[in-house]
Amino acid sequence: MARHVIARVADLPPGSRTLVTVKGRPIAVFNVGGEFFGLFNRCPHQGGSLCEGKLVGLLQAREPGRYTYTRRGEILRCPWHGWEFDIRTGKSWCDPDRVRTRSYRVDVEGGQGLVEGPYVAETVPVTVDEEYLVIEA
């Protein structure tokens, strides 16, 4: 396992997402209201690119006609078949144990600490006065 600097925090404002490659693996990184999440960018169902999915809330009903809508922006719908994934865990809502995609922790680190290493930052130039997103993979 190594830690990889993937982007400047300023380049991924709330509501945006980006696709990065870490050790050859495509990872979709999301900023949801200032929190960062990483998901392996391949839907475990048939392989759709999760980075192109829509972020929605969690819609539930205890009985027909009585709905709750919670966790706004934390459920990712695959752009193909609409499978829903919890952006915090990578688990699908309908079959969480069998259909799940890997989730990656995304940390915010100051440039000062990153310059001292040990980090892998092949593509993102690091300066001491910026903040960066770091993934362990």
Place this chain on the structure above:
Amino acid sequence: MNVELRERPQAAATPLSRLAIADCDIHPTRRLLADIHPYLSKRWQEHLQTFGLRYRQPYQNGPAYPKGQPQACRRDAVPPGGGKPGCDLDFMRAQHLDPNNVQLGILNPLSPSGQGFQNTDFSIAFCRAINDWQVAEWTSREKRLRASIVVPYEDGAASAAEIDRCAGDPQLAPHFAQVLLLSRTAEPLGNRRYWPIYEAALRAGLPVGVHAFGYGGSPITAGGWPSYYIEEMVGHAQCSQALLTSMVIEGVFEKFPALRVVLIESGFAWLPSLLWRMDKHWARLRQETPHLRRLPSEYVRDQVWLTTQPMEEPADPAQLRQAIEWIGWDRLLFATDYPHWDFDDPSRVLPLQVAEAQRRAFFLDNARTVYGTH
């Protein structure tokens, strides 16, 4: 908030080992409705601009049901230059035909095709335009693609005339692989009003594909109008059972033993139980339909194929194998439904260890047999 991604992953290079496939259900569309104008006479251009598109259904502002994704399409299938998914041949090549190694792609235009229009004369004119448009804009530019002859199917004679026009023109004929109908017609497809279509398809040497959807004017289930899109999706199996039963029992296959029919996008695992029931009742009720001289299942076994998408996905893959074996590995035609949202990926769609010959039949050889493209 969701942000559109501007950068798209580059199409992966096709590995040499990647299995060549036929995709028996690809949906091309136009960028703008006005793109069809050059293929319509001025009279029908004005009609289109004045009255728009009107179908045999009670919902005039669009489909009765929502779709799984916007425009019923994969969210990643919007061409980089804009427009509807399925309108850009170059992007279709880059996203689908090249990376998935599609050697034969059957075009099934749906939106719109002219089929099922309330105005019969407009249906005739628009179907003709779409047939010419497919050749000019798609199959002339991409040899891997073959077109479908769309017909104004509620008018059997006019449909036959359009099939004869396409098949009788040496410039057009090589571009077409089948005659296309939709599953929701004014009456079940075995009715004699549709027989001129089957006769013309035989004259042309083409199979008849029946794609799910359409606007027949009746509720989309035998029990009335359901509430939800998921009921429409599941209901295609019911609709195809009704039309296939009609074609068998009315004697279409008995009358036209060389007719080949492909059922498109309505599932397949329902077929064995339907045939068990038809055979059982035929043995008891044969006197009602003396024109049937064989078991219903025998007509279907010889003359009907089914496309695979949306693939059946039982939790236990062994049950999928069993269903396919009941139907026959030689009867299924792989299809993706590109660019629609319920696209099936050829690399993931068949979670079974199968013999190489069966895999090739499923993904390529059956389609080449049915569509005569060996």
